Amino acid sequence: MGKNYLSAKSKYVYNKYMSKVVVVKYINSASPESLTKVQYGQLLSAGIRSVAGAKDINAAVRGLIPDGVVGMKVNCLARKANSTPVKLVEAMTQILTDAGRDDNDIVVWERTSREMKMAGFPLNAASSGCRFMGTDANAVGYSDDIYTSGEVNSRVSSILTDVVDSNINLALLKDHSIAGLSAGLKNMYGAIHNPNKYHDNNCDPFCADVSMLEPLRSKNRLTIIDAVRVQYDGGPGFVSQYIHNYGGLIISADPVAADRIGLEILERIRKRHEMRPLREVGRQVTYLDTAAKRGLGVADMSAIALEVINVNAGGRLSAGELI
Amino acid sequence: MKRRTFIRCVGCTAAAASILEPRLVPEYLRGFENACAFDFTKGLSSVEAKYYKKLEGGGIECGICPRHCRVTDLERGYCGTRENRADTYYTLIYGLPCALNIDPIEKKPLYHYYPGTKALSLATAGCNVNCKFCQNWEISQSRPEQTDNLDISPKAMIDIAEKRKVPHIAYTYSEPVIFYEYMSDIARLGHEKGVKSVMITGGYIEKEPLAELMPHLDAIKVDLKSIREDYYRDIVGGELKPVLDALIQIREAGMWLELVYLVVPTLNDTEAEFTELAGWIKTYLGPDVPLHFSRFYPQYLLKNLPPTPTKTLEKAHEICKAEGLNYVYLGNLPGHRAESTYCPGCGQVLIERRGYRIYRYELDGNRCKNCNREIPGLF
Incomplete structure (x- = not known):
C-alpha cells in the first residue's frame, strides 16, 4: 500500500462519515471492457475501506452493511451498452462473501428481469445461490401499501420491502435528458412502481422524495456510482459519441453527497468536451439541494470530505485528483 | 412470511410458471x-x-x-x-388489456344511451393523470409489466362481443386515451361488424387525435372532475382548459356526450362551484347534456376524507336543475330518486332505475309516452 490513506484511527463509525465521499480511480482511465473483475475488486476494496475508515475490507463491510439479506440495486436501463457492469456486481458479491456473507443472502435486483437479462446478468430466481431478479419476477411485485414522502406516492419493490435487510445502490454516472444527473438517487426510481409520474420540473423534488420513502431511506446503506464510463450527454440511454472513460467509482454512505460529487465530475467532463453546463441547457440539477433540505444527506461541497484515490495496475494506492 | 421462505417461494413459482405453457x-x-x-x-x-x-x-x-x-x-x-x-x-399495450368485463351500460354511467344494454368493457394499464381519488389506481397508476394482461387482438375483441351478443364495447376503467391505437382499431373494426363503441374518459386529449377517433365512436362520457384549474393541478395532476376544449369539440361534432362530476368533500363541493359548473355546461354544451354527480368513497390517496354526504349531492342536484340543466343524476346512491330519468316537460318518470337495473321504461322511441316530448340521446 502506498500512502497511509486507509489508516483511520477510529473504526468505521457509520454516522461519523455520513458526508465522506471517496472517488477511486484506475490509473489510465479504464473502460468497463478493459477492467477485470479483480481490478473492480481493487477499486471497491480501496473505496469501501476508506469510506468505513477501516484497514480491513471485511471489517469495513461489517461496519457498513448490517447482517441479513443484502440487496444490490443495479441500473439496466441502457441494456448491455451502458448498464451496471456485471463484473462490478461480481466483484462486490465476492467482497460480501469473503466478509462472511452467504451467497444465498445476496439479491441483485432491478425493475424487470428482462432488463437485467438484456444487460447481461444471469437470471436466478431459484431457491439457492446469489439471486438475480427483477421486481416483476413471479411472486415478487410491489408492496400492497402505498408509501408517501413529499410529492411521491408509490408502491415499492417487494424485494426492498420484504426480501432484503439492507441495500447497496449500484448506480451509473450519466447525464439525464430531464433530471440533468442520473446517479444514485435517480437509480432508485427503479424501486417504485410509477417512476413515469415523477419527471416534471427536472425531477425536483421527486428524486429527493423517492429516496426519502421509508424502505429506501432505512435500507440504503451504501451508494456506489460506477463512473468508469460516463455518459456525459444524451443520457440516460446510450449515445456512443458522448462517452468519456473516467475510470472511477464514487463511493459513499451518504447518497446525496455521492451524487453531488458525481455531478461535479459530470460537469467537469462536460466542460472538457466543451459542452455547456447543465443549468445552461435547461437541466439544472436542483433535486440535490432539495434532498439535503429533506435531511437525506449533504449537498454542500464544502461540507463533503472528499478523498480521491488512484489505483495502479499492481493494486497500489496513491492520492489522486478528481479530474 | 420469512425472507428465506419468500425467496424459496419465488424460486418455486418461477419454476412452476415455466412448466405451465401457455400461461393460464x-x-x-x-x-x-x-x-x-x-x-x-x-x-x-x-x-x-x-x-x-x-x-x-x-x-x-x-x-x-x-x-x-x-x-x-x-x-x-x-x-x-x-x-x-x-x-x-x-x-406497449396494444392488444394487452388488463381488465375485461361485461357491464351494464348504466355502470359507465351512460343513461341516455341504449338503456338496459351491456358493454364489453376493457382497460389497459396506465393513465395520463394521477387523480388522488382514483378507484382503479391499481391498474391506472401501474405500468403494463405490473398488471396481469390478456392478449386480445382487435379482431378477437370484436369476436368476443359478437359471440356474447354484447352490442357495445366500452373503453373504460383507466384512461383510454393512452391506449388510443388499440381503442381506435377495435372501434373501427367494430363499426364494420355492427358493434358500437363508447369511450369513458377524463377528456385530457389533444384536438387532432380526438377528431380522428370520434367517427368510430358512438358516445363519450367525460369525467369533468372540477371547474377549477387549481383542482386539476393539485388533485388530478392535469389541466382543466384542455378538458373544457375537448368537451366543446365533442359536442360540436354531434357525438352523444354525458358528464360525471365526482363530488369530493371539502375539495370541490361548494355551492358556488356547482353553480359555475351548471352555467358553463348550459352555455357551452347546452341544457340537455346529462350530468351525473357521483358520490365519493375514500380511495387511494384520499382515504382521510369521508364519503360525500347525501345532502351535498342533493344540493348539487338542486342547484344544477335550478340553473336550467334538464338531466341531472346522482350516482353511487342506490335507490335515490335522482337515479331515474324524468321528462322535463311533464315530470313523468321515463326510466326508473335502482343501481344499474331498470324497473320501468316509459319512452316510445325517444319520446315521452305521456307528453310526446323528445328526449335527447340514443334509445
Missing part, C-alpha cells in the same frame, strides 16, 4: 373464449404510436394528450405505456 387465463376470464393470458417473456407490444414528432437533437414529443411529454431513448412518457426506442415511439 385467470378464472374470472375463462368465459372469454378468445382470451389468453399474455406471456411476458414475449415482451410488451411494439406497435408504433400515433401522434408524436421526432425532435431535433434526439428524442420525441408525444402529441396524444396535452401533456406533450418529451421522451428520450428508452424512456417512457408520463402514462408509462409509451416508450421511445431509438426515436421511434411505441405503444
Whole structure:
C-alpha cells in the first residue's frame, strides 16, 4: 500500500462519515471492457475501506452493511451498452462473501428481469445461490401499501420491502435528458412502481422524495456510482459519441453527497468536451439541494470530505485528483 | 412470511410458471373464449404510436394528450405505456388489456344511451393523470409489466362481443386515451361488424387525435372532475382548459356526450362551484347534456376524507336543475330518486332505475309516452 490513506484511527463509525465521499480511480482511465473483475475488486476494496475508515475490507463491510439479506440495486436501463457492469456486481458479491456473507443472502435486483437479462446478468430466481431478479419476477411485485414522502406516492419493490435487510445502490454516472444527473438517487426510481409520474420540473423534488420513502431511506446503506464510463450527454440511454472513460467509482454512505460529487465530475467532463453546463441547457440539477433540505444527506461541497484515490495496475494506492 | 421462505417461494413459482405453457387465463376470464393470458417473456407490444414528432437533437414529443411529454431513448412518457426506442415511439399495450368485463351500460354511467344494454368493457394499464381519488389506481397508476394482461387482438375483441351478443364495447376503467391505437382499431373494426363503441374518459386529449377517433365512436362520457384549474393541478395532476376544449369539440361534432362530476368533500363541493359548473355546461354544451354527480368513497390517496354526504349531492342536484340543466343524476346512491330519468316537460318518470337495473321504461322511441316530448340521446 502506498500512502497511509486507509489508516483511520477510529473504526468505521457509520454516522461519523455520513458526508465522506471517496472517488477511486484506475490509473489510465479504464473502460468497463478493459477492467477485470479483480481490478473492480481493487477499486471497491480501496473505496469501501476508506469510506468505513477501516484497514480491513471485511471489517469495513461489517461496519457498513448490517447482517441479513443484502440487496444490490443495479441500473439496466441502457441494456448491455451502458448498464451496471456485471463484473462490478461480481466483484462486490465476492467482497460480501469473503466478509462472511452467504451467497444465498445476496439479491441483485432491478425493475424487470428482462432488463437485467438484456444487460447481461444471469437470471436466478431459484431457491439457492446469489439471486438475480427483477421486481416483476413471479411472486415478487410491489408492496400492497402505498408509501408517501413529499410529492411521491408509490408502491415499492417487494424485494426492498420484504426480501432484503439492507441495500447497496449500484448506480451509473450519466447525464439525464430531464433530471440533468442520473446517479444514485435517480437509480432508485427503479424501486417504485410509477417512476413515469415523477419527471416534471427536472425531477425536483421527486428524486429527493423517492429516496426519502421509508424502505429506501432505512435500507440504503451504501451508494456506489460506477463512473468508469460516463455518459456525459444524451443520457440516460446510450449515445456512443458522448462517452468519456473516467475510470472511477464514487463511493459513499451518504447518497446525496455521492451524487453531488458525481455531478461535479459530470460537469467537469462536460466542460472538457466543451459542452455547456447543465443549468445552461435547461437541466439544472436542483433535486440535490432539495434532498439535503429533506435531511437525506449533504449537498454542500464544502461540507463533503472528499478523498480521491488512484489505483495502479499492481493494486497500489496513491492520492489522486478528481479530474 | 420469512425472507428465506419468500425467496424459496419465488424460486418455486418461477419454476412452476415455466412448466405451465401457455400461461393460464385467470378464472374470472375463462368465459372469454378468445382470451389468453399474455406471456411476458414475449415482451410488451411494439406497435408504433400515433401522434408524436421526432425532435431535433434526439428524442420525441408525444402529441396524444396535452401533456406533450418529451421522451428520450428508452424512456417512457408520463402514462408509462409509451416508450421511445431509438426515436421511434411505441405503444406497449396494444392488444394487452388488463381488465375485461361485461357491464351494464348504466355502470359507465351512460343513461341516455341504449338503456338496459351491456358493454364489453376493457382497460389497459396506465393513465395520463394521477387523480388522488382514483378507484382503479391499481391498474391506472401501474405500468403494463405490473398488471396481469390478456392478449386480445382487435379482431378477437370484436369476436368476443359478437359471440356474447354484447352490442357495445366500452373503453373504460383507466384512461383510454393512452391506449388510443388499440381503442381506435377495435372501434373501427367494430363499426364494420355492427358493434358500437363508447369511450369513458377524463377528456385530457389533444384536438387532432380526438377528431380522428370520434367517427368510430358512438358516445363519450367525460369525467369533468372540477371547474377549477387549481383542482386539476393539485388533485388530478392535469389541466382543466384542455378538458373544457375537448368537451366543446365533442359536442360540436354531434357525438352523444354525458358528464360525471365526482363530488369530493371539502375539495370541490361548494355551492358556488356547482353553480359555475351548471352555467358553463348550459352555455357551452347546452341544457340537455346529462350530468351525473357521483358520490365519493375514500380511495387511494384520499382515504382521510369521508364519503360525500347525501345532502351535498342533493344540493348539487338542486342547484344544477335550478340553473336550467334538464338531466341531472346522482350516482353511487342506490335507490335515490335522482337515479331515474324524468321528462322535463311533464315530470313523468321515463326510466326508473335502482343501481344499474331498470324497473320501468316509459319512452316510445325517444319520446315521452305521456307528453310526446323528445328526449335527447340514443334509445
